[in-house]
Amino acid sequence: MADAATSHAQQPAGATGVLVLADGTLLWGKGFGAEGAAVGEVCFNTAMTGYQEVMTDPSYAAQIVTFTFPHIGNVGVNEEDLEAKVDGAVGCVVREEVTEPSNFRSQGTFGEWLAGKGKIGLSGIDTRALTRRIRLAGAPNAVIAHSEAGTFDIPALVKRAQEWPGLEGMDLARVVSRGASEEWQGGTWTLGKGYARSPRSPRPHVVAIDYGAKDNIFRNLDHAGAHVTVVPAQTSLEDVLALKPDGVFLSNGPGDPAATGVYAVPVIQGLLERDIPLFGICLGHQMLGLAAGAKTTKMHQGHRGANHPVKRLEDGVVEITSMNHGFAVDNAALPEGVEETHVSLFDGSNCGIAIKGKKAFGVQYHPEASPGPMDSFYLFERFVGMLG
Numbered sequence: 001m002a003d004a005a006t007s008h009a010q011q012p013a014g015a016t017g018v019l020v021l022a023d024g025t026l027l028w029g030k031g032f033g034a035e036g037a038a039v040g041e042v043c044f045n046t047a048m049t050g051y052q053e054v055m056t057d058p059s060y061a062a063q064i065v066t067f068t069f070p071h072i073g074n075v076g077v078n079e080e081d082l083e084a085k086v087d088g089a090v091g092c093v094v095r096e097e098v099t100e101p102s103n104f105r106s107q108g109t110f111g112e113w114l115a116g117k118g119k120i121g122l123s124g125i126d127t128r129a130l131t132r133r134i135r136l137a138g139a140p141n142a143v144i145a146h147s148e149a150g151t152f153d154i155p156a157l158v159k160r161a162q163e164w165p166g167l168e169g170m171d172l173a174r175v176v177s178r179g180a181s182e183e184w185q186g187g188t189w190t191l192g193k194g195y196a197r198s199p200r201s202p203r204p205h206v207v208a209i210d211y212g213a214k215d216n217i218f219r220n221l222d223h224a225g226a227h228v229t230v231v232p233a234q235t236s237l238e239d240v241l242a243l244k245p246d247g248v249f250l251s252n253g254p255g256d257p258a259a260t261g262v263y264a265v266p267v268i269q270g271l272l273e274r275d276i277p278l279f280g281i282c283l284g285h286q287m288l289g290l291a292a293g294a295k296t297t298k299m300h301q302g303h304r305g306a307n308h309p310v311k312r313l314e315d316g317v318v319e320i321t322s323m324n325h326g327f328a329v330d331n332a333a334l335p336e337g338v339e340e341t342h343v344s345l346f347d348g349s350n351c352g353i354a355i356k357g358k359k360a361f362g363v364q365y366h367p368e369a370s371p372g373p374m375d376s377f378y379l380f381e382r383f384v385g386m387l388g
Contacts (some may be wrong), residue, residue: 029124031146033114046305050371058212073110076101172255212253250284285362302326322372
């Protein structure tokens with residue numbers, strides 16, 4: 001319904017949704033899900049499956065996801081595929097109008113589910129053109145709005161998009177992190193059996209710091225042989241140590257790692273000083289780098305999808321990975337004590353580090369996938385193997 005390369009001041013007949021970019025560009029379409037308006041950074045995700053997992057990934061907090069795959073919503077939604085109970089993306093942009101689901105696991109429609117979660121959808125957009133725009137000009141701030149009556153205060157929406165400060169400098173981990181510690185229960189999922197039960201046998205104890213974690217990370221730690229205790233993002237070093245961890249996991253999450261690092265980095269540095277094994281994913285990987293003296297930067301467009309090739313430098317093996325990040329560790333300025341272990345074959349950006357002389361490593365991508373390929377599950381076993 002709309003071409004992302006041009007500005008449409010005139011509202012087309014029947015338009016019940018609009019994406020308002022901060023430069024005043026209006027992309028008209030058909031709204032679905034919740035009514036209202038939400039502000040965030042517009043990004044794109046190239047995965048062909050897993051839209052429900054994407055929309056419930058806390059790393060997408062304060063973001064509007066453009067799905068490049070045209071058929072979103074076609075398999076419906078179900079309770080098993082949620083990645084977290086907290087808010088993830090504020091809305092999504094899709095090409096085709098959402099149809100009735102066709103899948104034996106479906107428990108409802110994507111549109112109804114979005115409405116129940118308070119998230120806004122917009123269909124009928126030329127997502128290829130919008131993706132090209134993001135690749136050329138960077139991820140814009142925008143407001144996504146839905147009104148069944150087709151009534152919009154466009155000047156107010158433009159102003160809201162322009163006044164939103166953006167993700168740089170924004171600490172969102174404290175917003176999406178759980179509020180209390182919990183003993184994690186449950187392993188990986190199998191068709192027909194659901195999620196596995198955690199064994200009761202004695203196992204290494206991993207304290208997982210939740211900066212906005214996906215639940216499948218904890219399930220994979222459990223599957224790899226760990227007993228997992230999940231704690232909030234702002235848990236102090238003393239409280240982490242009081243749990244007597246054999247190792248500490250640093251989770252994924254949204255926002256600027258430098259902002260979250262204000263309270264997280266001193267904790268990580270204290271763990272490094274005590275030689276406690278560490279494993280970080282995504283935001284956790286970035287903050288492990290900050291704790292070791294590296295720097296992070298805001299990326300032009302970010303990496304979001306389930307087909308990202310990453311080269312493992314120790315042996316040249318290429319892993320196809322799932323990614324979701326708009327910030328990265330700057331591999332042009334790594335300190336002497338930090339070794340680069342993985343790089344993106346798309347743009348050469350950093351995708352993995354190890355701290356020399358320590359049992360501490362991190363990867364920028366998501367080895368738990370959900371959605372995505374299973375090439376990198378070995379990393380959970382590698383971490384748990386350090387704890388014996």
